[in-house]
Amino acid sequence: MPLRNDFDQLVDVKGGFISREIFVDADIYRQELDKVFTRAWLLVGHESLVPNPGDFYTSRMGEESVILCRDKKGEIHVFLNSCRHRGMKVCRYEQGNTSLFTCPYHSWTYTTDGKLQGVPLHRTLYDGVLDREANSLVSVAKLCNYKGSIWATWDKNAPDFITYLGDAKIHLDQALDCRDGREGGSEVIGVHKWVFPANWKFAAENFLGDTYHNPSHRSVDLIGIGPSAAAGKKGRRDDELEKAQHVWISFPEGHGVHSAIQPEANEYIESFLDNPILEQYFRHCFEERKRRLGEGARLLPFVGTIFPNTSYHGRQPRGLCAWHPHSPTSTEGWRFFLVDKDAPKEAKEYLRRYYMRYSGPAGMTEQDDMENWLYATAASTGTVARRYPFNYQQSMGAYVTDHPLGGDVSLQVTEQIARGFYRRWTTYMQGGDWHELLGSPAGNRQAAE
Amino acid sequence: MTTTVQDQDRQQQAAPATNAPIERSAAYYRLKADVEDFYYHEADLLDDRRFRDWLELLTDDISYFMPIRRNVKFGQQAARENTKRGEGISWFDEDKWTLTKRVEQILTGVHYAEEPLSRITHMVSNVQIKGARPQIDAARELDVTSRFLVYQNRVEYETYIFVGRRNDTLRLTDNGWKIARREILLEQNILLAKNLTTFF
Ligand code: FES
Ligand SMILES: [Fe+2]
Numbered sequence: 001m002p003l004r005n006d007f008d009q010l011v012d013v014k015g016g017f018i019s020r021e022i023f024v025d026a027d028i029y030r031q032e033l034d035k036v037f038t039r040a041w042l043l044v045g046h047e048s049l050v051p052n053p054g055d056f057y058t059s060r061m062g063e064e065s066v067i068l069c070r071d072k073k074g075e076i077h078v079f080l081n082s083c084r085h086r087g088m089k090v091c092r093y094e095q096g097n098t099s100l101f102t103c104p105y106h107s108w109t110y111t112t113d114g115k116l117q118g119v120p121l122h123r124t125l126y127d128g129v130l131d132r133e134a135n136s137l138v139s140v141a142k143l144c145n146y147k148g149s150i151w152a153t154w155d156k157n158a159p160d161f162i163t164y165l166g167d168a169k170i171h172l173d174q175a176l177d178c179r180d181g182r183e184g185g186s187e188v189i190g191v192h193k194w195v196f197p198a199n200w201k202f203a204a205e206n207f208l209g210d211t212y213h214n215p216s217h218r219s220v221d222l223i224g225i226g227p228s229a230a231a232g233k234k235g236r237r238d239d240e241l242e243k244a245q246h247v248w249i250s251f252p253e254g255h256g257v258h259s260a261i262q263p264e265a266n267e268y269i270e271s272f273l274d275n276p277i278l279e280q281y282f283r284h285c286f287e288e289r290k291r292r293l294g295e296g297a298r299l300l301p302f303v304g305t306i307f308p309n310t311s312y313h314g315r316q317p318r319g320l321c322a323w324h325p326h327s328p329t330s331t332e333g334w335r336f337f338l339v340d341k342d343a344p345k346e347a348k349e350y351l352r353r354y355y356m357r358y359s360g361p362a363g364m365t366e367q368d369d370m371e372n373w374l375y376a377t378a379a380s381t382g383t384v385a386r387r388y389p390f391n392y393q394q395s396m397g398a399y400v401t402d403h404p405l406g407g408d409v410s411l412q413v414t415e416q417i418a419r420g421f422y423r424r425w426t427t428y429m430q431g432g433d434w435h436e437l438l439g440s441p442a443g444n445r446q447a448a449e
Numbered sequence: 450m451t452t453t454v455q456d457q458d459r460q461q462q463a464a465p466a467t468n469a470p471i472e473r474s475a476a477y478y479r480l481k482a483d484v485e486d487f488y489y490h491e492a493d494l495l496d497d498r499r500f501r502d503w504l505e506l507l508t509d510d511i512s513y514f515m516p517i518r519r520n521v522k523f524g525q526q527a528a529r530e531n532t533k534r535g536e537g538i539s540w541f542d543e544d545k546w547t548l549t550k551r552v553e554q555i556l557t558g559v560h561y562a563e564e565p566l567s568r569i570t571h572m573v574s575n576v577q578i579k580g581a582r583p584q585i586d587a588a589r590e591l592d593v594t595s596r597f598l599v600y601q602n603r604v605e606y607e608t609y610i611f612v613g614r615r616n617d618t619l620r621l622t623d624n625g626w627k628i629a630r631r632e633i634l635l636e637q638n639i640l641l642a643k644n645l646t647t648f649f
Contacts, residue, residue, distance in 0.1 A: 094519045094638075190517070190538020196643035219560035223553045230546065332639065337538050352538055357547050362515075362540045362645040364554050367562035370643045374607075 004028055007429045013419045016393030020380040022425075023199040029328040036308050036428045037062030038154040039437070041164050043310040043322045044068050044078050046336055047148045048187035054097045054112055060324045060332070061152065066140070067091050067101070068150060071113040076145060078152045079114045079137035090137070101137075110137050147176040147184035149320060151310075159434055165306065166438065167406030168255035174301030175312040175320065178340045179282065181289035181297065187341040189352055192360035193334050198373035200309055200331040201425075203323040206369060207303045207311030208417045209248045209258035212394065216372055220365050225357055227316065227350070228273035236358065236365050237316035238271035241300060248414045250399070251407040252439020254307030254424030256417030259314075259405075262298040266290060271316075277346045299405075307424060317355045329377050335360055392419055471578055476586040484593055484619065485576050487626045492571035495648055500552040503648065507545055508620055508629040515540040515633040515649065531634070540635070540645060548648075555646075563646045565604065571649075572598040573615075590629070591619045597633075601647055609642040611635055615649065 004027050010019035022028055042061045045068045049057040056069040058081060065081035067090070083090050088105035100117065101110045109118035114137040119130055140152035144161035151161050158164065165172060178185040206213065217236060224234040233239075244260035251257075268286045272278035290297040301314025309323040317337070324332040337355045339348050358365050379385060395414035403409035410416050427436050471477055487506075494503040507513070516531035516539045532539045554560045573595050578585075580592035599611040618630035633649040 092520060093522055096522060096525075190532065192517070192538065192540075192640075193638075194640035194643065198643075216561060219554045219557040222557050222559070223550055225547075225550055229550075352536075353542065353547075356538060356540075356542060357550070361640055361643060364551060364560075367644045367646055368560065371562040374643055375604075 003031060005430070007426045011422045011426045012389070013392075013423045016391065016396055016415070016419070017389040018392050018422055019389045020386050022422075023201060023377060024328050024381045024386065026328050028429075029325070031429060033062050033325065035431060036425065037325070039158065039428065040155075040308050041142075041144070041151045041153045041158065041161055041306075042308075043306075043320060044143075044150045044152050046150060046186075046188045046320075046338075047076065047145055048341070049095065049191075050076065052097065054099055055095075056091065056093075056098060056101075056112070057095045058091055058093065060322070060334070061140070061154070063325055065089060066152075067137070069112050069114075071111070072099070073113075075113070076143065076150060077112075077114055078140045078143055078150070080139075082138070083108060084116065084135040084137065114139055147173070148186055149176060157434060159438065163438070164253060166251050166253045166255070168249075168251045168253070168257060168304065168306060170299065170405075171249075171257040171259050171301055171304050171314075172306060172312060174259070174299065175304075175314045175318060175338065179285035179289065179343070180340075181285075181292035185341055186338045188336045189339055189348065190337050191334060192337075193332065194361045195326060195330060195332050196361075196370050196374060197330050198370070198377040199328060200323040200325045202373035202376060203321070203331060203333060203369075204305045204309050204311060205418050205421065206373070207313075207321065208256035208305040208421055209303060209414075210418070211246075211248070211258055211302075211413045212415075213369075213372070216368050217365055219368065225364055227271060227275070227278065227354055231273035233273065238269070238273075240269050240271055240315065241302070242269065243267075244300065245411065246302070247403075247405065248410040248412075248417055249403075249405060249407040250410075250417040250420030252420070252424075253437070254421050254439075255305060256421055257304030258302040258417075259304070260300050260302060262300060264298070266298050272350070275346070275350055277344070278350050281344060281347050305421070307421065308428075313359075317358045318351070319355065319359065329381065333360070392422075471581060471585060474585065477578060480581070480585060480588060480591070481576060481578055484578065484591065484626070485573075487619070488573040488576065488595065491628075492573055495571055496569055498566060500555060500648075504545070504549055504552055505624075506627055507548065508622070508627045509545055511545050511548070511628060512630050513541055513543040513548060513633075514631065515542075515635060515645075518635065518638050520638055534632070540640070541633070551648075560646075562644050567601050567603040567646065569602075569647050570600045572600075574598075589621045591617075591626075593617045593619055597649060599647060599649060601642075607643075611637075611642070611647075611649070613649075 010022055044059045045057050050070040053072050053074050056067050059066050059068050067079045067081045069077050081089050081091055083103040085108050088103050090101040090103045107120050111117050116132040116135045141154050141156035143152045176186055177183050220236045226235050226237045228238055241260040244262045246260045249257050268283055272282050303313055305311045311321040313319050319335050319337045322334045326332050339351050392415045395412055399408040399410040399416050408416050491506055514534045521529045555563045575596040577594050578591055579594055581588040582590040595615045601609045613635040616632040619626045620629040
């Protein structure tokens with residue numbers, strides 16, 4: 001059977017309809033793994049998971065296991081976790097420190113920079129001529145340590161990561177930079193990993209800026225689980241953005257964010273009322289950040305998705321997610337929880353507790369997300385259901401293209417971001433070149449260069 | 450490096466509280482029957498969805514903890530297999546306030562991950578008293594280990610089976626035994642369920 005290639009019909013961005021097939025069809029899913037996940041930049045982990053030479057952390061890219069490893073010299077690598085001899089996983093530990101990866105099957109060994117070192121009976125069975133260099137662990141084509149977060153791509157022609165991020169960069173920065181405005185400086189305090197029966201794009205789209213799904217979180221909003229809940233505030237977080245102008249932005253590379261711009265005066269809004277030490281600390285961070293960034297401090301993050309499957313939560317809570325595809329209807333969610341490395345102990349202690357009650361499969365907020373993603377997927381697999389595309393007509397045309405933040409900027413809740421995401425998804429599925437994948441129309445290559 | 454971790458491991462395994470088994474006296478068995486009864490009652494409250502009544506079985510200073518279990522090298526289990534209470538990220542590291550919030554959330558009727566309510570059965574077995582203070586025949590505080598099997602069926606086809614161990618500290622109060630400390634060791638690495646909406 002020929003591969004499906006009717007992506008233009010499946011994704012009708014102009015009309016605002018997207019076929020359910022792209023969320024449930026096995027053939028489309030197989031193609032995604034090849035056309036999206038071997039080309040786009042994917043989140044692999046964070047440098048704080050491998051602080052010392054010889055440290056490793058096993059991660060995933062698409063459906064495949066990879067090893068994030070810091071070699072003896074301190075350089076970071078990402079390898080496919082599969083022996084070059086017969087494919088055995090060379091590492092089945094989650095994290096640790098080693099000088100060699102020894103394959104359990106026939107005992108080939110690899111050094112921490114991925115080189116094949118030991119081959120039992122090399123001289124007698126391979127005449128001493130097996131090409132070790134050519135049998136190293138398969139390395140990603142490009143790797144980037146961006147403010148501590150580690151990203152990689154299998155495509156040697158991919159643009160560098162900063163180019164790939166485009167104007168989404170300053171929004172992702174809000175999740176990665178210190179609360180007081182210094183660059184970078186975050187660390188991962190723990191990782192959630194769980195499997196849920198939904199297509200990976202439901203999760204990616206949720207974080208693109210689907211603010212419209214807010215009502216599904218009514219239960220936590222009613223009882224109050226935020227950092228000022230014990231002081232009587234309802235809701236699931238402090239309302240730091242209550243006076244802000246919210247912005248929903250679709251970027252040409254397929255990324256999308258929901259951020260907010262504080263009013264010019266940019267006054268501190270009380271938060272963390274449940275803990276005086278935290279209240280003081282975050283007030284201090286707010287003032288420091290304002291001093292450091294000036295006007296720039298008015299931009300605050302909410303959520304975002306970096307195409308295709310990395311999402312972030314910018315402040316309350318704060319972390320990076322990777323939505324690893326398992327099958328058309330199953331996804332493995334990973335959440336890396338972030339704090340400032342040099343935050344006071346009390347802050348880290350409070351935040352980790354807040355993150356746990358908010359996020360992931362045991363999180364009071366996100367449990368309700370998972371329920372939605374599961375049953376939306378399940379109810380879209382049927383023969384009849386597949387004939388009826390999803391509606392993406394919200395806030396059609398309600399955006400500007402000349403905003404200083406770049407991209408298509410909406411000042412109201414919008415599905416423009418989702419439309420942009422799937423438009424770019426279509427370009428990947430059609431095998432577009434990197435000019436097109438970054439959002440330059442095919443005929444406009446000159447202009448992009 | 451490995452030797453150090455292994456040494457730590459042995460030390461931790463030899464840690465007190467659970468080392469010397471309590472003598473199987475008549476007093477032990479009487480107390481064990483009480484504890485089993487307490488657990489069956491607890492399971493009834495949860496499975497009958499009497500969540501507020503279940504909260505009454507917890508002391509106000511309860512520490513309720515479910516670590517994430519990790520795949521580690523032999524010899525590093527004690528040091529590294531489980532995430533730790535009081536640091537970093539686990540599945541649960543809760544106090545009475547958050548547990549109460551979880552109950553309140555279910556009772557809103559719009560916590561969609563538990564609306565409609567799941568059908569859940571808690572099975573408890575392998576109950577052993579590992580420590581009794583001040584002594585077995587006049588105990589005010591107990592260390593108890595047990596196994597659980599929690600079956601959850603949700604809406605139509607969603608089914609999860611959670612199996613693992615519980616390490617509890619029970620305290621005798623004017624209102625009978627209460628749970629002062631609970632560690633739940635779920636036998637999974639990557640969580641094979643979309644949610645943990647039940648109590649263990
Ligand atoms: S599969 Fe690894 S040595 Fe044979
Ligand atoms: Fe949500």
